[in-house]
Amino acid sequence: MTATPILAVDDLRVGFATEGGLLQAVDGVRFRLQPGEVLAIVGESGSGKSVTAQTIMGLTRSKNARIEGSVRFEGEELVEASDATLRRLRGDRIAMVFQDPMTSFNPVQRIGRQIAEAMEAHRGDLAKGEARARAIELFEAVGIPEAERRVDDYPHEFSGGMRQRAMIAMALALEPEVLIADEPTTALDVTIQAQILRLLEDLNRERGLATILITHDLGVVAEVADRVLVMYAGKVVEQGTLEEIFYDPQHPYTWGLLGSLTRLDRPRPKRLPQISGAPPSLLDLPQGCAFRPRCPHEFDKCPQVPGLEGRLAEAAEHRYRCWLTPAEKRAKRQVAGQIGLEAPAP
Amino acid sequence: MLRFIVRRLAGMVIVLFAVSILVFLVFNVIPNSNPAERLAGKNATPVLVKSIEEEWGFDKSLPEQYVTMMKKVFNGELTSYSPRIPVDERIAEGIPATLSLSIGAGIIWLFFGLLLGYIAAVRAGGPLDKFLTGLSIAGISIPVFLIAPVLIYFLTYKLEIFPSGGYVPFSEEPWEWFTHLILPWVTVAILSIGFYSRVLRSSMLDVMNEDYVRTARAKGLSERQVMTRHVLRNSLIPIVTLFGLDFGATVAGTAIITESFFNIEGVGLYAAESISKLELPPIMGVTLYGAFFVVFVNALVDIAYAYLDPRVRLGTAAR
Amino acid sequence: MSEPLLQVTDLVKHFPIKRGILIDREVDQVRAVDGISFSIEPGQTLGLVGESGSGKSTACRAVLQLIKPSSGSVRFEGQEIAGCSRRQMRPLRREMQMIFQDPYASLNPRKRVGQIVGDPLKRQRVASGGELRKRVQELLERVGLASEHYNRFPHEFSGGQRQRIGIARALALRPKLVIADEPVSALDVSIQAQIINLLDDLQDEFGLTYLFVAHDIGVVRHIADRIAVMNKGEIVEEGEADQVCENPRHDYTKKLLSAVPVPDPREARERAAKS
Numbered sequence: 001m002t003a004t005p006i007l008a009v010d011d012l013r014v015g016f017a018t019e020g021g022l023l024q025a026v027d028g029v030r031f032r033l034q035p036g037e038v039l040a041i042v043g044e045s046g047s048g049k050s051v052t053a054q055t056i057m058g059l060t061r062s063k064n065a066r067i068e069g070s071v072r073f074e075g076e077e078l079v080e081a082s083d084a085t086l087r088r089l090r091g092d093r094i095a096m097v098f099q100d101p102m103t104s105f106n107p108v109q110r111i112g113r114q115i116a117e118a119m120e121a122h123r124g125d126l127a128k129g130e131a132r133a134r135a136i137e138l139f140e141a142v143g144i145p146e147a148e149r150r151v152d153d154y155p156h157e158f159s160g161g162m163r164q165r166a167m168i169a170m171a172l173a174l175e176p177e178v179l180i181a182d183e184p185t186t187a188l189d190v191t192i193q194a195q196i197l198r199l200l201e202d203l204n205r206e207r208g209l210a211t212i213l214i215t216h217d218l219g220v221v222a223e224v225a226d227r228v229l230v231m232y233a234g235k236v237v238e239q240g241t242l243e244e245i246f247y248d249p250q251h252p253y254t255w256g257l258l259g260s261l262t263r264l265d266r267p268r269p270k271r272l273p274q275i276s277g278a279p280p281s282l283l284d285l286p287q288g289c290a291f292r293p294r295c296p297h298e299f300d301k302c303p304q305v306p307g308l309e310g311r312l313a314e315a316a317e318h319r320y321r322c323w324l325t326p327a328e329k330r331a332k333r334q335v336a337g338q339i340g341l342e343a344p345a346p
Numbered sequence: 347m348l349r350f351i352v353r354r355l356a357g358m359v360i361v362l363f364a365v366s367i368l369v370f371l372v373f374n375v376i377p378n379s380n381p382a383e384r385l386a387g388k389n390a391t392p393v394l395v396k397s398i399e400e401e402w403g404f405d406k407s408l409p410e411q412y413v414t415m416m417k418k419v420f421n422g423e424l425t426s427y428s429p430r431i432p433v434d435e436r437i438a439e440g441i442p443a444t445l446s447l448s449i450g451a452g453i454i455w456l457f458f459g460l461l462l463g464y465i466a467a468v469r470a471g472g473p474l475d476k477f478l479t480g481l482s483i484a485g486i487s488i489p490v491f492l493i494a495p496v497l498i499y500f501l502t503y504k505l506e507i508f509p510s511g512g513y514v515p516f517s518e519e520p521w522e523w524f525t526h527l528i529l530p531w532v533t534v535a536i537l538s539i540g541f542y543s544r545v546l547r548s549s550m551l552d553v554m555n556e557d558y559v560r561t562a563r564a565k566g567l568s569e570r571q572v573m574t575r576h577v578l579r580n581s582l583i584p585i586v587t588l589f590g591l592d593f594g595a596t597v598a599g600t601a602i603i604t605e606s607f608f609n610i611e612g613v614g615l616y617a618a619e620s621i622s623k624l625e626l627p628p629i630m631g632v633t634l635y636g637a638f639f640v641v642f643v644n645a646l647v648d649i650a651y652a653y654l655d656p657r658v659r660l661g662t663a664a665r
Numbered sequence: 666m667s668e669p670l671l672q673v674t675d676l677v678k679h680f681p682i683k684r685g686i687l688i689d690r691e692v693d694q695v696r697a698v699d700g701i702s703f704s705i706e707p708g709q710t711l712g713l714v715g716e717s718g719s720g721k722s723t724a725c726r727a728v729l730q731l732i733k734p735s736s737g738s739v740r741f742e743g744q745e746i747a748g749c750s751r752r753q754m755r756p757l758r759r760e761m762q763m764i765f766q767d768p769y770a771s772l773n774p775r776k777r778v779g780q781i782v783g784d785p786l787k788r789q790r791v792a793s794g795g796e797l798r799k800r801v802q803e804l805l806e807r808v809g810l811a812s813e814h815y816n817r818f819p820h821e822f823s824g825g826q827r828q829r830i831g832i833a834r835a836l837a838l839r840p841k842l843v844i845a846d847e848p849v850s851a852l853d854v855s856i857q858a859q860i861i862n863l864l865d866d867l868q869d870e871f872g873l874t875y876l877f878v879a880h881d882i883g884v885v886r887h888i889a890d891r892i893a894v895m896n897k898g899e900i901v902e903e904g905e906a907d908q909v910c911e912n913p914r915h916d917y918t919k920k921l922l923s924a925v926p927v928p929d930p931r932e933a934r935e936r937a938a939k940s
Binding site: 219256274 | 716717718823824825826853854855856857858859861862865880881882883884886887907910920921922923924925926927928929930931932933937
Binding site: 057059083087088089090091092095096098100103104105106107108117118121122154156170 | 556557558560561562563564565566567568569571575576579580583654655656657
């Protein structure tokens with residue numbers, strides 16, 4: 001990568017002091033986001049993907065949070081930055097869209113007002129009707145019909161998909177350079193999900209808006225992302241381009257995620273390939289590779305934590321955390337003719 | 347919104363009707379006693395009892411008795427028996443004093459209660475919060491009939507800072523009106539300050555954890571803007587309902603004790619006197635007046651609530 | 666010729682829309698379920714697919730008589746149950762159970778898991794005391810939890826585990842018919858596969874008949890024998906699962922199929938280029 005990244009995250013660690021001990025939600029995450037790029041961060045609940053995203057904007061700062069490492073936005077360091085610096089950037093240069101649009105809007109204020117508020121927080125010189133006019137423009141840009149009327153509606157008067165569009169409109173109000181979308185489609189029907197993804201894709205293409213897309217569903221990633229980060233138990237376990245992840249995945253967890261997706265283009269399998277078990281408790285991680293208890297390919301090197309390395313000659317930036325050799329992987333990841341994970345031995 | 351208001355007011359009329367029937371039943375239909383005797387009060391003579399019986403129609407059927415009673419109420423014919431004074435006149439005379447007491451106390455308890463609650467919520471968990479919590483609990487625990495005599499003793503008798511009682515109408519002497527009401531105001535407000543600060547604190551702590559507060563921060567609003575525009579505004583909604591109930595209860599209830607202690611000639615004092623003399627017509631009148639007040643204020647509160655929280659308004663749904 | 670376990674004919678559920686300042690007048694109706702018909706053979710799975718607002722959840726509740734249908738017929742094992750009173754339905758409740766969508770809202774947070782799963786057995790007087798406990802623990806293990814989980818509270822479990830508790834509760838009375846209303850929609854994709862496989866296994870083992878409701882036709886395809894597509898209160902297409910997915914006839918079905926994300930970057934690009 002020769003271009004200067006718009007966002008550079010290095011060795012980010014976020015821990016929360018809890019009654020049961022220190023919960024390391026994010027444990028050494030490193031990535032770059034290039035201008036105009038769509039980066040997908042994929043993982044199950046508890047993998048640390050949302051905490052990573054929220055930490056970039058400083059939203060996880062609290063009395064019992066320990067944040068270390070570096071987050072540089074256009075060269076400016078954010079981890080230790082003052083609240084005033086972060087507030088300046090939030091909404092204006094980096095904007096965020098949250099998972100549940102119903103609870104993410106203030107229920108007793110009109111949506112147009114809430115969008116105007118975002119603008120007024122950063123542009124003190126806005127003329128009276130200007131904020132509202134801009135909100136109407138934004139509604140049209142994200143595909144909300146009857147924009148002029150709907151700008152004065154309350155959140156509960158919108159359907160789920162329209163609410164999420166309104167949330168995206170609000171995020172775009174100040175034309176940020178980076179959009180972080182935290183599970184934007186998880187609470188929506190599949191048909192609406194497709195629309196929202198298309199909208200995000202269009203915005204990325206038309207405005208060159210660098211996007212971080214956070215999701216637990218690798219399926220939505222294939223249509224939108226340029227590069228993918230797979231997270232598990234607070235660590236990045238695989239990262240690479242879209243094609244590398246989908247066609248040459250190097251980590252058993254990624255195989256499991258790919259295998260458990262429904263595919264209409266293939267005959268249905270007798271039994272859906274699944275990843276058995278559940279993500280580990282962050283307070284009680286297995287020794288070595290955190291995926292061991294669920295991995296059918298565990299062997300004697302696994303009790304040592306694998307480093308995030310790339311050993312593929314043809315794809316130096318494709319990194320992964322697994323001791324198996326590339327040749328072994330190519331053999332083991334085929335289950336019934338497609339990439340997936342076999343059930344672990346009893 | 348219009349639909350909501352009209353329905354609420356219509357509901358109010360129906361509730362008042364139901365209250366009047368209840369009052370009627372309580373006062374006139376209690377078994378095992380002669381209502382005429384009770385109406386005549388402590389100083390009854392047989393002649394009085396007989397004339398009451400005729401006047402009120404106790405030999406007639408129940409619905410007719412109810413109509414008779416309601417006619418008397420609305421025509422201002424309700425009178426006490428010793429002394430012979432029309433009830434509605436006395437109530438009308440007492441209203442300015444009672445309202446001065448209640449509204450003033452209400453303003454004080456709202457202001458301090460919300461202020462202390464806000465501070466406690468913003469500094470939750472810290473030493474200031476713990477101190478304010480203790481203070482609130484003390485305030486809630488001390489009964490009116492303890493505070494009043496203590497204040498009277500120390501501040502009017504011993505230290506002679508405030509007058510010991512009585513009421514001076516605002517139109518006569520504004521300053522005297524004020525000094526005479528300070529101690530009664532404090533008496534009524536102390537309990538509610540404690541209560542309201544607890545309620546606001548807990549309401550704010552709930553709201554602070556809501557997703558939309560996080561969104562507000564993500565937009566780049568300052569902490570103060572987040573606190574006032576999103577947290578405080580939404581936390582106040584339950585306080586509005588509470589205030590309506592409390593205010594109605596104060597006018598119709600707490601005022602009785604406080605006015606008695608401080609010798610303020612409002613409706614509460616009238617009610618206390620009538621109760622001790624067991625004079626039913628004034629008691630009936632005061633009860634109806636109190637009921638009307640409570641129901642009316644509650645209707646206003648419901649309408650205010652619908653204005654503040656659009657989700658409550660009837661007839662709007664997701665499109 | 667065996668009889669279908671569940672036969673629904675022209676089921677209708679309308680909700681009145683009322684207007685008026687003082688007095689309510691019914692001005693219109695929300696036609697949540699507008700005349701649907703389907704049947705399910707014993708041991709089979711019917712997948713009912715549709716978006717939010719299609720009426721599929723209302724249909725489930727109308728079938729189970731949790732809400733009273735406006736009109737139509739619901740025959741369970743040949744017996745007409747549409748419009749039955751609560752008392753009449755009581756003995757039948759053992760035969761038909763429901764699994765709900767939201768694993769966080771459908772379990773009483775104040776009750777322990779053992780209580781949640783055991784309550785149906787207690788109420789229908791099937792078992793009590795030590796026998797009850799044993800049956801509940803067996804059920805918990807059968808759905809992939811541990812018998813020690815008996816004494817824990819719902820908040821101690823993940824979403825997938827809570828859904829397993831919900832499944833155990835539904836199966837406690839050994840029902841014949843299980844209606845699953847979006848049982849995996851609120852779960853991570855990787856856990857969805859586990860729950861679908863579990864439901865499949867349980868169907869074989871307990872001889873269950875499923876009405877599986879979802880908004881994602883891709884998910885439904887895995888478990889359903891037949892699929893019915895619902896839109897705006899009506900069933901627009903019905904047929905064998907593979908047939909409906911491979912040769913959809915109705916436009917709406919095609920729309921649902923095209924909405925399922927394609928987990929293949931090259932194909933996704935081709936598809937995008939075509940549209």
